[in-house]
Amino acid sequence: MLEYFNDLKAAADSAKPAADKTPPTAPGSLQASVDVKEKTINLTWQPAQDNVGVVSYRIYRNGVNIDSVKIPHWKDTAAQPGTKYDYYLFAVDAAGNVSPASNHVSAEIPVEQSQEKPRVPAGLSVSATTQTTLDISWQPVTNVAISQYTVYRDGLKVQSSPLLSFHDSGLSANTTYIYSVVAQSVAGDLSELSAPLRAVTLADPATLLPAIAAWETDIAYESGDVVTYHGKKYQCLQRHTSIQDWNPEDALSLWKVVK
Template sequence: MIYRGESVDIAKQIGTSSTTNFKDITVEPGKIYTYYIVAVDRAGNTSGSSNIIVVSTPNSEVVIPPVETPDTGKPSMVEGLHTMSVKHNSVNLMWNAAQDNVGVDHYVVYRDGVELTQTKGTSFTDITVQASTSYNYHVRAVDAAGNISDKSSLYTVTTLVKPILPDVAAWNAAGLYIVGTKVEYKGNIYEARVTFRSFGDTNWNPESALSLWKLVTN
C-alpha cells in the first residue's frame, strides 16, 4: 500500500501495487509530498511502514525536447538534364527535380568540372559561353543539412556559330532614329519601332526600351 501526505500523521493511502514500483499521477506542481509504503501479505497481515521520502514537484511540467536525428541522407541523383535552347552566346539548361527525405535546398551547376552557379530552381541559363564551343555540364542536388547527391550524367552542348551581323551603325544615346532604322547593341541587331531622338538618355538603349526597339537578331 502506498501512502502520501504532507506529514506522516495525515498521510492517506493513494494506491496499491503488486510490484516494486508505483507512479503517482495525481500530484500538483509546486507541492511537497511525503511517501511511505506498507507491505501486505495474502492473509492481510501488514508490515511496518517503510522509511519516509520527501518529494518536491517542480512548479511547471518539465518538457524535455525531442532528440533530433541528424539528417545524413543525400538527395537522389539529378536526372533529365537537357537544353531548352542553345545559341551562340547562351545555353538554357533544365533538369528534373531530385528527391530527398527532408527536401532539396538547392542545386549546383558545374561546367567542365568547375562549379558555375547555385540555383533554387530546376533551370539555369549560362550566358558566359563562347560561340562554336563545346561544354560539359552536370548538376548535383543539396539538401538543407548540406548532404550532396551524386553528380548527374554529363551533358555535352556545342554552342552555335556566331551570326554574321549586317553592317549597321552602333547605337548612339544622342542619335535620331527613323522607324525601321537598324542599330547594333551588345552584339545584337535592333530595329526602331518608331521615329524618335534619344537626347542622350542611356535608358533608351535597345535592350531596355522595348517600346522603342525590337530585337532582329541575337
C-alpha cells in the first residue's frame, strides 16, 4: 500500500511544471517627453519579452523606485519645474524574476517665464548730499520678481545691484547730475527707464567767498577792508583815501598783514 501512495506522489510531482527562473528581457527604447502645459514628464518604452509573461514594470527616478505599472507608459505628475530627473525601469514576471535595467533617460520641465515686464521704478529721491557724493534711493518694483536695478548717471550705466539705493562718489562740487533707473526681472525682462532725477552736489565753501580786490590808489578804504598787495593780504586799520606812498607795505599805520 505504501508503495502505491509513493507512486501516486511521484506521478503528481512529475506532472507539476518546472519553476520559472528565466527573467524578462530589458524594456527597450525608453523615451521621455515633457508636457509643458500640464507640467508633466511622460515615459514610453518597448515591452519586455518573457517566456511566461511580464506582469509589471518598476519605474525608478533618480535611483528611487517611485511607481509600478502594468502598461508600457507612465506619467510623472510630481516632477518640479527647473529640476532635472533621471529615469530607468525594470520588467518583472509572474515568478518575480526581474529583468536587466532599461536605458536611462533624463528630462526637465522648464521654468515658466514671466510674460509681464517690470513696472517702471518710481520715487527716485536724493537722501544725502556732500560736495563730492550723492545718495539716491527709489521704491521697489513689486509686480514681478526683480533680480537687479541698473542706475544711469547722465545716460551712462554706473551700477547694477539688487539694492534700492546708490551711493555715488568722486563727483564735482556744485554740479548737477541726472539719474535714472531700470528694473530687471528674474526672467530677464527690463522695465522702461524711470523718470529722471536731477541732483546737485554741494558747493565748495571756498568758492563762495567774495574775491579780495587788489589795493589801488584813489580808493576810500574803510577800517576792516581787506586787500591784496604783492601776494599778501592786508587789513585797513583806519579810514583813508589811498595814495601811492600809503601802500600796504609802506604805510604800516594804515595797514596790517593778515593771513
